[in-house]
Amino acid sequence: MNATSHLLLQLALILGLARLLAWLLGRLGQPPVIGEMIAGFLLGPIAFGALAPELHRWLFAPEHLVALNGISQIGLVLFMFVIGAELRAPHGARAGLLAAAWIGVLAVVVPVALGLGLAPLLHAHYAPDGVGFWPFALFLAVSLGITAFPVLARILKDRDLTRGAVGQLALAAAAIADALAWILLALVVALVGAQGWQGFARALVGLAAIAALGFVLLRPLIARWLARHADDGRPTGGVLGVLLAGACAMAAATEWLGLHAVFGAFLFGLCLPRDDRLLEILIERIEHVAVLALMPVFFALAGLNTSADAFAAAALPMLGLVLAVAIAGKLLGAGAGARIAGLPWRSALTLGALMNTRGLMELIVLKVGLDAGVIGHELFTMLTVMAIVTTLMTSPIVGWLTRGRHAAPQGLARESQ
Amino acid sequence: MNATSHLLLQLALILGLARLLAWLLGRLGQPPVIGEMIAGFLLGPIAFGALAPELHRWLFAPEHLVALNGISQIGLVLFMFVIGAELRAPHGARAGLLAAAWIGVLAVVVPVALGLGLAPLLHAHYAPDGVGFWPFALFLAVSLGITAFPVLARILKDRDLTRGAVGQLALAAAAIADALAWILLALVVALVGAQGWQGFARALVGLAAIAALGFVLLRPLIARWLARHADDGRPTGGVLGVLLAGACAMAAATEWLGLHAVFGAFLFGLCLPRDDRLLEILIERIEHVAVLALMPVFFALAGLNTSADAFAAAALPMLGLVLAVAIAGKLLGAGAGARIAGLPWRSALTLGALMNTRGLMELIVLKVGLDAGVIGHELFTMLTVMAIVTTLMTSPIVGWLTRGRHAAPQGLARESQ
Numbered sequence: 001m002n003a004t005s006h007l008l009l010q011l012a013l014i015l016g017l018a019r020l021l022a023w024l025l026g027r028l029g030q031p032p033v034i035g036e037m038i039a040g041f042l043l044g045p046i047a048f049g050a051l052a053p054e055l056h057r058w059l060f061a062p063e064h065l066v067a068l069n070g071i072s073q074i075g076l077v078l079f080m081f082v083i084g085a086e087l088r089a090p091h092g093a094r095a096g097l098l099a100a101a102w103i104g105v106l107a108v109v110v111p112v113a114l115g116l117g118l119a120p121l122l123h124a125h126y127a128p129d130g131v132g133f134w135p136f137a138l139f140l141a142v143s144l145g146i147t148a149f150p151v152l153a154r155i156l157k158d159r160d161l162t163r164g165a166v167g168q169l170a171l172a173a174a175a176i177a178d179a180l181a182w183i184l185l186a187l188v189v190a191l192v193g194a195q196g197w198q199g200f201a202r203a204l205v206g207l208a209a210i211a212a213l214g215f216v217l218l219r220p221l222i223a224r225w226l227a228r229h230a231d232d233g234r235p236t237g238g239v240l241g242v243l244l245a246g247a248c249a250m251a252a253a254t255e256w257l258g259l260h261a262v263f264g265a266f267l268f269g270l271c272l273p274r275d276d277r278l279l280e281i282l283i284e285r286i287e288h289v290a291v292l293a294l295m296p297v298f299f300a301l302a303g304l305n306t307s308a309d310a311f312a313a314a315a316l317p318m319l320g321l322v323l324a325v326a327i328a329g330k331l332l333g334a335g336a337g338a339r340i341a342g343l344p345w346r347s348a349l350t351l352g353a354l355m356n357t358r359g360l361m362e363l364i365v366l367k368v369g370l371d372a373g374v375i376g377h378e379l380f381t382m383l384t385v386m387a388i389v390t391t392l393m394t395s396p397i398v399g400w401l402t403r404g405r406h407a408a409p410q411g412l413a414r415e416s417q
Numbered sequence: 418m419n420a421t422s423h424l425l426l427q428l429a430l431i432l433g434l435a436r437l438l439a440w441l442l443g444r445l446g447q448p449p450v451i452g453e454m455i456a457g458f459l460l461g462p463i464a465f466g467a468l469a470p471e472l473h474r475w476l477f478a479p480e481h482l483v484a485l486n487g488i489s490q491i492g493l494v495l496f497m498f499v500i501g502a503e504l505r506a507p508h509g510a511r512a513g514l515l516a517a518a519w520i521g522v523l524a525v526v527v528p529v530a531l532g533l534g535l536a537p538l539l540h541a542h543y544a545p546d547g548v549g550f551w552p553f554a555l556f557l558a559v560s561l562g563i564t565a566f567p568v569l570a571r572i573l574k575d576r577d578l579t580r581g582a583v584g585q586l587a588l589a590a591a592a593i594a595d596a597l598a599w600i601l602l603a604l605v606v607a608l609v610g611a612q613g614w615q616g617f618a619r620a621l622v623g624l625a626a627i628a629a630l631g632f633v634l635l636r637p638l639i640a641r642w643l644a645r646h647a648d649d650g651r652p653t654g655g656v657l658g659v660l661l662a663g664a665c666a667m668a669a670a671t672e673w674l675g676l677h678a679v680f681g682a683f684l685f686g687l688c689l690p691r692d693d694r695l696l697e698i699l700i701e702r703i704e705h706v707a708v709l710a711l712m713p714v715f716f717a718l719a720g721l722n723t724s725a726d727a728f729a730a731a732a733l734p735m736l737g738l739v740l741a742v743a744i745a746g747k748l749l750g751a752g753a754g755a756r757i758a759g760l761p762w763r764s765a766l767t768l769g770a771l772m773n774t775r776g777l778m779e780l781i782v783l784k785v786g787l788d789a790g791v792i793g794h795e796l797f798t799m800l801t802v803m804a805i806v807t808t809l810m811t812s813p814i815v816g817w818l819t820r821g822r823h824a825a826p827q828g829l830a831r832e833s834q
Contacts, residue, residue: 003486003487004672004678005668005673005678007487007490007491008490008494008666008669008672009665009669011491011661012663012665012669015658015665016659016662018658019655019659019662022658023655032655066420066484066487067483067484067486067487068487069484070420070421070483070485071484073424073425074424074428077425238439238440238443238449238709240705240709241432241435241436241439241709241710241713242432242433244428244432244710245429245430245436248425248428249429251422251425252422252426255419255422256422261421261422261425285701285705285706286706288657288702292657292658292661293658
């Protein structure tokens with residue numbers, strides 16, 4: 001049994017289980033991403049590891065996770081590139097941006113504040129040895145403030161809401177919230193890693209420089225180059241390869257800055273021209289592999305880091321408390337932001353429910369915290385469960401709130417299942 | 418600089434250089450795959466490593482090749498899956514298969530015989546210490562008998578010859594030649610690894626069992642399931658995920674048998690129903706990522722294993738000799754097979770030139786030999802150069818021989834560049 005067959009077996013199991021659960025949960029009206037996340041969770045020690053510990057240890061031994069991890073990172077980069085390429089400015093530019101800013105900022109600030117309040121209780125029980133109160137508290141607070149930009153985008157896509165007004169507002173608000181939360185996260189990680197304020201300043205200046213390079217230099221270059229390399233409106237094959245190289249390069253740059261690779265990939269996607277048939281084809285070609293084959297790998301890797309201790313009787317009230325605070329923070333924060341921006345109640349609630357989606361991004365943040373040693377496997381598991389539950393509840397709530405408003409064509413809705 | 422940014426930088430460089438050289442060589446009428454292969458070669462120690470040794474050592478340190486290697490394996494599996502899904506039985510079934518068998522068998526047997534004749538000379542100079550004559554000679558002989566099924570398929574695709582009579586015959590003959598050469602290779606590796614005849618018998622019986630399982634059980638199941646999960650003739654998204662899981666599982670099985678993963682992936686592709694709009698869409702979606710993003714990674718990994726010693730003045734006559742024997746073996750073998758099967762001279766020469774394409778498969782075989790210790794980096798490099806040169810000469814010769822016969826629509830030919 002060599003490394004290749006090991007990797008192929010892992011992929012066959014991960015992809016197979018992800019499709020099975022996506023199909024099962026699709027029958028319950030959930031978007032496929034929930035099934036994939038739960039599949040990842042089930043591949044961890046709590047289900048698969050408990051049922052067949054020997055097999056689990058053999059299949060997912062640490063030395064056999066390096067390639068899998070690389071594949072999951074590439075999947076995130078490709079997915080965020082597509083999300084960036086698809087993003088459109090909110091309708092009615094200035095007002096839309098202001099509304100998005102209110103919603104985005106409050107959807108982070110309120111849960112972060114509530115998280116700081118919850119921290120003393122959790123620190124006593126779940127902080128790893130030697131981790132002081134403030135790093136732990138700040139990390140916990142930031143982790144509650146995360147909105148899963150990609151999962152939110154996928155839920156909107158599954159319900160064919162991506163180009164609706166609320167969908168666009170939610171994407172813009174989530175982008176703002178995400179940037180804010182990630183900047184806070186960078187600060188926390190810098191604090192923990194004792195890299196100090198210099199690292200933080202460097203990351204911010206670097207990100208601004210990359211964004212400027214992208215929008216001022218790359219964007220017009222790419223637009224002109226894409227127009228030249230199309231054939232009857234279809235891009236030639238090589239175009240895709242060049243764009244992927246660009247997305248990887250920009251992702252490497254943000255990762256190197258200590259921000260996450262997904263930021264660079266997203267920025268590069270933003271640098272592509274909007275409204276193009278050409279673009280649609282590029283998206284279609286990359287997205288299916290990225291979403292269907294690579295994101296389940298990331299979820300599986302997150303599942304491998306969970307621990308059964310989080311479900312001990314003593315831990316359950318804590319889990320409930322974490323969940324309640326996480327949900328309340330997002331609903332109150334985003335809802336208040338939407339009301340301040342003058343949106344009707346129903347839209348405000350919809351946006352609150354959407355911003356409550358933490359899925360994939362939360363898992364990335366939790367992995368960062370775990371690697372930095374700020375949280376242990378127990379709290380990692382609780383927060384993973386929180387991420388799954390908040391994502392699980394988004395779709396029914398959004399479906400209920402938008403019923404009869406945006407009737408998605410049946411064909412499109414089924415397409416992504 | 419963490420593992421993720423390292424991987425992303427590697428990918429950006431590999432994909433960027435591959436596209437650049439594919440574009441440059443495309444201007445010279447070569448298929449993109451040649452540019453990608455040369456790009457991989459240039460990323461090795463002979464060009465990049467010689468120009469910037471420090472940077473090269475840092476970027477491609479062994480501990481940073483694990484993820485890259487996994488990605489390249491997945492690329493091969495996806496590509497071979499698509500090739501299998503696209504293969505059609507030769508026109509005029511029985512006669513076509515017989516012709517393919519003549520061409521395929523002689524295209525292996527003749528170069529293998531010539532390779533055995535060349536072996537004594539090369540063994541004296543290039544065999545690693547402690548490697549006996551017969552393992553070395555058999556490996557060299559088999560490596561000359563390889564035809565690059567995927568590269569041949571891609572050259573045919575680039576020239577829009579895949580569905581022509583000669584193209585179908587070449588694909589069928591290459592499949593037969595490949596199976597034969599890989600069986601011989603398994604035998605050689607078994608000899609070297611002292612696994613004996615049991616390992617060889619086990620591999621054959623296992624492969625037969627997997628093929629039977631695929632054609633008798635899976636094929637009808639997949640056809641019925643695909644028909645149910647299509648929406649207006651378009652497969653739903655999840656279908657692709659399930660098929661990828663299946664391809665990975667079957668690839669893992671053949672890899673585990675000691676044959677290569679590409680066999681299982683190819684077999685799984687064969688199990689899909691033919692002639693389907695549904696299938697075209699699946700192929701379109703997987704192929705672009707597999708071909709454009711993942712195969713250049715494999716070429717880069719091959720390039721990293723080359724050595725500059727192969728270009729020393731003393732080694733150049735040997736390199737020329739290896740090249741002459743490799744080309745003569747394929748032209749004589751495949752050409753003779755085609756004449757015996759009753760094909761006209763022009764088609765026989767075209768088939769000889771096509772079977773001379775060694776590209777990707779040769780690189781896999783050479784990697785197997787290098788890992789098993791039968792050859793050293795010097796001979797690996799010579800045989801890599803031979804693979805590039807024989808692949809480089811295929812397209813002009815085939816183009817010249819088929820001129821005016823299969824005029825490919827310009828749009829399609831440009832599409833894959």
